[in-house]
Amino acid sequence: MRIVKVARGRSFRTLLTQINACDEACEWVGRKSLRCAYRDCQRGDWMLWLAGRLDIDRKLLVYAACQCARTSLVHVRTGDARPVRAIEVAEAWCRGEPGATLEAVRHAADAAYAADAAYAAYAAAAAIADAAAAYAAAIADAAAAYAAAYAAAYAAAYAAAADARAETLAKSADIVRANIPLGVIEAAIAKRVEVKP
Numbered sequence: 001m002r003i004v005k006v007a008r009g010r011s012f013r014t015l016l017t018q019i020n021a022c023d024e025a026c027e028w029v030g031r032k033s034l035r036c037a038y039r040d041c042q043r044g045d046w047m048l049w050l051a052g053r054l055d056i057d058r059k060l061l062v063y064a065a066c067q068c069a070r071t072s073l074v075h076v077r078t079g080d081a082r083p084v085r086a087i088e089v090a091e092a093w094c095r096g097e098p099g100a101t102l103e104a105v106r107h108a109a110d111a112a113y114a115a116d117a118a119y120a121a122y123a124a125a126a127a128i129a130d131a132a133a134a135y136a137a138a139i140a141d142a143a144a145a146y147a148a149a150y151a152a153a154y155a156a157a158y159a160a161a162a163d164a165r166a167e168t169l170a171k172s173a174d175i176v177r178a179n180i181p182l183g184v185i186e187a188a189i190a191k192r193v194e195v196k197p
Helices: 012-018 021-031 034-041 044-053 058-070 081-096 102-114 118-141 145-158 162-179 180-193
Strands: 004-007 191-197
Touching: 012 021, 034 180, 044 058, 044 162, 044 180, 058 081, 058 162, 081 102
Parallel strands: 004 191
Antiparallel strands: none
């Protein structure tokens, strides 16, 4: 984990810039405090990205991403349980249930892909599982699921029609706030940031 040095009295935006947040997010944050930005943000994908960059507990992160991905299940063809199964296996992995290995997560993701469901349905369900497994394999760490969380938030947001994306993103933001409280983010920032006098 890289320690970020932030001058005393500098804004939350300074931290975002230093951890390479996108320009759009930095512009939106402006001079808002972390507390105000987290409360008012309507972009669940940005919030999951931040949580991932701050190295919060990966299972907490993936669980929140799974809840975001569930919002896109309305796009799954009736009777096709494979996308929801991929989410359920990822959630079981988050809970540490026996048999819910990263290999099981990958298998469920592959099954969801094989369903030949609409891209959005597959992406929402399988991106979590597939990205978690791929990222974990690269790192050799079962807790490595940041890529999954970000992919799930992105997939859930874009599963809806273009005119409903803002609503989906806002719903995902509420889900993230419910699953990753501000205190968790504040604690992660406190561990990562060194305040310069």
